[in-house]
Each structure stands twice: as C-alpha cells, then as structure tokens.
Amino acid sequence: MDSGKKGLGSTAVYLILIILVSFGVYSNTLGNGFVYDDHFQIENNPWIKDLSHFRDIFTSHVYGFKKELNTTNSYRPLLLVYYAFEYAMFGLKPWGWHFVNIILHTLNSLLVFFIASRIISKNGGEGRVYNFAPFFAAVIFAAHPVHSEAIAWVGCVTELSYTFFYLSAFYLFISCNGIGVLAAAAFFFLLALLSKETAITLPLVLLAYDLFSGERRFRIGELIKRYAPFTVSLFVYIALRLTALKGVLPNQGLHTYLDQTKVLINSAVFLAEYIKAIVLPIKFYPFNLFNPVYSIAEPKAILSVVFLILVAIGIAALWLYRKRVNPFYLVFAVLFLITMLPALYIPGLSRHAFADRQAYLPSVWLILIVSLLVDKAGKGRNAVKAVSAVLILITALYSFETIRRNSAWKNDLTIWQASAEAAEANYLAYLNIGIEYSIVGRPDDAIAFYKKSLDANLKRRDPDKPKVVVTHMNIAKAYRSKNDLEGARIEFKEALKAEPANLGALLGLASVSEEMGLFDEAVSIYRQGLNFAQDPQAIKDINNAIGNSYANRGMFSEALASYADALKISPNDEVILSNMAQVRSLVGKR
Numbered sequence: 001m002d003s004g005k006k007g008l009g010s011t012a013v014y015l016i017l018i019i020l021v022s023f024g025v026y027s028n029t030l031g032n033g034f035v036y037d038d039h040f041q042i043e044n045n046p047w048i049k050d051l052s053h054f055r056d057i058f059t060s061h062v063y064g065f066k067k068e069l070n071t072t073n074s075y076r077p078l079l080l081v082y083y084a085f086e087y088a089m090f091g092l093k094p095w096g097w098h099f100v101n102i103i104l105h106t107l108n109s110l111l112v113f114f115i116a117s118r119i120i121s122k123n124g125g126e127g128r129v130y131n132f133a134p135f136f137a138a139v140i141f142a143a144h145p146v147h148s149e150a151i152a153w154v155g156c157v158t159e160l161s162y163t164f165f166y167l168s169a170f171y172l173f174i175s176c177n178g179i180g181v182l183a184a185a186a187f188f189f190l191l192a193l194l195s196k197e198t199a200i201t202l203p204l205v206l207l208a209y210d211l212f213s214g215e216r217r218f219r220i221g222e223l224i225k226r227y228a229p230f231t232v233s234l235f236v237y238i239a240l241r242l243t244a245l246k247g248v249l250p251n252q253g254l255h256t257y258l259d260q261t262k263v264l265i266n267s268a269v270f271l272a273e274y275i276k277a278i279v280l281p282i283k284f285y286p287f288n289l290f291n292p293v294y295s296i297a298e299p300k301a302i303l304s305v306v307f308l309i310l311v312a313i314g315i316a317a318l319w320l321y322r323k324r325v326n327p328f329y330l331v332f333a334v335l336f337l338i339t340m341l342p343a344l345y346i347p348g349l350s351r352h353a354f355a356d357r358q359a360y361l362p363s364v365w366l367i368l369i370v371s372l373l374v375d376k377a378g379k380g381r382n383a384v385k386a387v388s389a390v391l392i393l394i395t396a397l398y399s400f401e402t403i404r405r406n407s408a409w410k411n412d413l414t415i416w417q418a419s420a421e422a423a424e425a426n427y428l429a430y431l432n433i434g435i436e437y438s439i440v441g442r443p444d445d446a447i448a449f450y451k452k453s454l455d456a457n458l459k460r461r462d463p464d465k466p467k468v469v470v471t472h473m474n475i476a477k478a479y480r481s482k483n484d485l486e487g488a489r490i491e492f493k494e495a496l497k498a499e500p501a502n503l504g505a506l507l508g509l510a511s512v513s514e515e516m517g518l519f520d521e522a523v524s525i526y527r528q529g530l531n532f533a534q535d536p537q538a539i540k541d542i543n544n545a546i547g548n549s550y551a552n553r554g555m556f557s558e559a560l561a562s563y564a565d566a567l568k569i570s571p572n573d574e575v576i577l578s579n580m581a582q583v584r585s586l587v588g589k590r
Helices: 004-031 037-043 051-058 077-090 094-122 127-143 145-152 154-175 179-195 197-213 220-245 260-279 299-320 327-344 362-377 381-408 412-422 427-439 443-458 465-481 485-498 503-515 519-532 536-552 556-567 574-589
Strands: none
Touching: 004 094, 004 127, 004 145, 004 381, 037 077, 037 154, 051 077, 077 094, 077 154, 077 179, 094 127, 094 145, 094 154, 094 362, 127 362, 127 381, 145 154, 145 381, 154 179, 154 197, 179 197, 179 220, 197 220, 197 327, 260 299, 260 327, 260 362, 299 327, 327 362, 362 381, 381 412, 412 427, 427 443, 427 465, 443 465, 465 485, 465 503, 485 503, 503 519, 503 536, 519 536, 536 556, 536 574, 556 574
C-alpha cells in the first residue's frame, strides 16, 4: 500500500473533485423555481413559517397543516423541520432551497466514496486502486442522470436527507461493532425513518450484509446485541407514528383496480424499468404516467420477466460460487433488491407510480458493484489510466444529460412540457399544461390542452375518474373566464355526470346558472349542494350564496332566513352580517 501521507493526499484530491463534480453538474438548478407540490407544501404551508407549530409537525401527518386534507398517512416530521429551517434561512427564494439539495447530494456522494473505500479495504485494495475505485463510484453517483429529479426538485429534499441518514447508519454499522457506534447508527436510522418511511428497509439491509458478506459468524447473543439499538429506534418510530396517525400501514392507494396477480406483474415490470433507468439512463420521463400491464402475455411483461429471470440466475450463481467470487457482488445485488421493494409496492404509489427519485438510494448498491469491478480491473498503472479515460467519458456524458434534465425543472410549465414530450397520451401532463396556461391568462390554449387531457384519459382501459371531474371543472372555469357561460354550464354538468356528489361542480353550476338569470335553477342546485356538504364552512358559504340569490330577486324574507342559517355556524361572520344589514335596509325602504 502507498504511504499514509500519499494515501491521505490522494484521498483529499478525490474528495475535492467529487465536491466539484456534484456542484458543477447541479449548479444550473440554482436558477430554477418551485414546482408542483412545492407550491402547496412550501409556499402555502403556515407550519414552516411559525415555530409555534413544532409540536404539530410531530403529531400529525405530512399534510397536517391543511386540516381539510386527510388523504394520506405519510409521517415525515423531519421533512417539515427541513422546510422550516430552509424558510428561516432563505425565505421563499428558491435558489437557497436548491442549494440545500445540492449540499445533501454532495454529502451522499462523499458517503458513497467512504463506503466503497471501506468495502474495498476489506478485500485488500491497495494504493492507487484503493483510492481510485471508490472515487470512480462516487463521481458516477454524483453525475448520474437518474438522480436529476431528486436534486432539481426542491420537494425531494426528503429523498436526499433520508438517504444521507441511511448511508451514514450503514457506514457506521460496517465500520465498527462497538455498542457506541451501533447506537449512533441506530440514531441515524431513526432520523431516516422520520424523514421517509422507506427507511424501514435498513434493518433488513444490515441483516443481509451480515449474512452474505461472510465477514464473521455471530452467535445469537451477539446478534441480539448488534441489532438491539435498531430495534429500539424502530419502536420509538412506531410509537410516534401511532400517536400521530393512529396507524402504521399506508392507506389504500389509487390502483385498486389491479388484482394481486396484476400487481405482481407490474412490480416485475417496474423492477426491470428501474434497473434499465440506472444502467442505461437515456430516457427522461418526469412524472411518469402509470400505464399498467394487464397480462403476463403482453410484450412488455414478457421482456421484463425474461430479464429478471436472467438477473435471478446471476444472483443464484453468485451465491453458488460465493467462495470463489468476491462476496460483495452478491451483497450489493441483494441490497439493491431490498431497497427497491418500497418502489415496487404499487398499491401504495401515486399516479406517477414510476419515478426516478425512487432509484436514488437503490442506485448506490449497483454503483458500488461498479467500484468492485474497477478495483479488480485497475491493478496496474496502465489499467488505471484506461479506467480513468472511461470515467472521464462517462462523467462527461452523464453530466451533459443531467444538466439537460435539470433545466426541465425550471418551472411548472417546462417540467410538464417535458413530461408530455416523453410519451404520448399523458393526460396528467396535458391537464397541468392547461392549468399553467389558465394561470397566465391564455384560456383558449388552456381549453385545448384540457380537452386533449380528457380525450387521452377517457381512452384508457381504466380512466382516472377523479381527474375526469377535475378536467371538466377546469374547462368550465376557462370558459367562464371568457364569459362563455353556456360553455361553462355544460362542462359543470359533465363533471356532475362523472361525480354527482361533487360539491365544487354543484356550486360552480349554481353560480353560472345564477349569472345566466336562471335563479330557480341556481337555488335548486345550491340546496342540492346542502345535501352533500359536510364541512361547516361549506354549509355556511352555501347558505350565504342562497341568501344572495334570493336578495338579487327581491325575495328578502327568504334571503334573511338563509343568512340566519349561515350565522348558526358562524355567528360573527362579518360578510354575512353585512349582507343581512343591506337586505334589512332594503326592506325598510319598501
């Protein structure tokens, strides 16, 4: 092995280069803004702007700041803590939030270097090769295009932070068996869990490492001692989660139309797609539209299953010949599969079921396999030069593609345009492009994309019914902005055909009918809305709207009765009190 001084010197150079690559590749994200969920979770989130909500953050789900929204049981309190910290530091200036993401990605890239160094040192890595192979892996991780979504989108800070805690715990675990170090690793495990639920795979990853690495054989007592700190962290997390959410498992997802067999088939397709996205990152598909496979006989399913059978054969071969082959090939293959499991649980996934960000942590293990190959190939000086040339070429290609992908995350319109360009018939992308055109006052362009979204959605084997309703309502609002009341009325009715109890569509239709002078129809629809409304605020608003409708027709006693019903819910509502005062003054003038 090289001298300690030389080894430390080369390590320092490599670390600096890793930092430069990480910042260099992602520096163009500093000019990007907030996109998609960022507006909801950051810009319109009162909890991150006031430290008095700190207790609320730890005793509610991740969307707890929006009281009327209870569609998730994601428990990620540290995500909101990160947001609060970033808001305190940068306000709502997006560059600062993007800067934090770059820092976290850089730290994760450095962790890849240290983990690879630790593993290679266990296998007798020496001198130039010992330092270069981990450097190769870290640079590939830093520049890899599949990571663009996780870094370029502010909302993915939870992906970056949980990976940092996860890898930190893993590094400590493989470095030392002392109880203090294991306790520190377990603490990082708890932080990872509080950042994102998928950190639950870590104990299984650690167990697989112990079982397959062949480093040592543990007795039962030693295993209990080794894993006890992680058990404590897990129980603490479960206790916090149960206190906040009254449950542990995720809610039923959006894909209930798939039976267990179809779920399994699609999980296999997803796994093959994720491997392809990491190994061959040539396709950029932000907000991937989930187009499920319905039969094992479909070409996509057949190719995926064949590919996974070959992968399984390869893993089995590594197991059979584990005494002749570096055991860490098998270890990292197994760890990749374990950390991919949450991304394959289709019932718990969103409409964008396949997402590059889900590959952020799992990609580490495949990249560590590359470091082992580099270590094996680079035993001589000339070999190191050849591998260096390969690294430079790959880094250049990856960096170019990553920078290109980063630019697509500049704003909402650019990212949805990129999503629409990646695949035909992406109804979600068309819908969101329409929304962006509505925001900037281009209703005709908005309507064109809304209708394109509706057409693509309804042609699906299992149309997304909630988005059908939303699209009709957005078309109605766009027509209304053009003062095309009849067009708006038709679209609100179409929305109600798809979902008769949709309160927003009912109230929109009633309002348009009233503007068209159809007062009896408007009042009838408002009263129909009262049959569906459960939220007191909505009931109050409907009664106020009915009162206004009666008042406009000169039916003052009916108007006052409706206002009185509204005041039963909110006795001191200034708007309703003002409306009542105006009606009473008109009654007095009769």
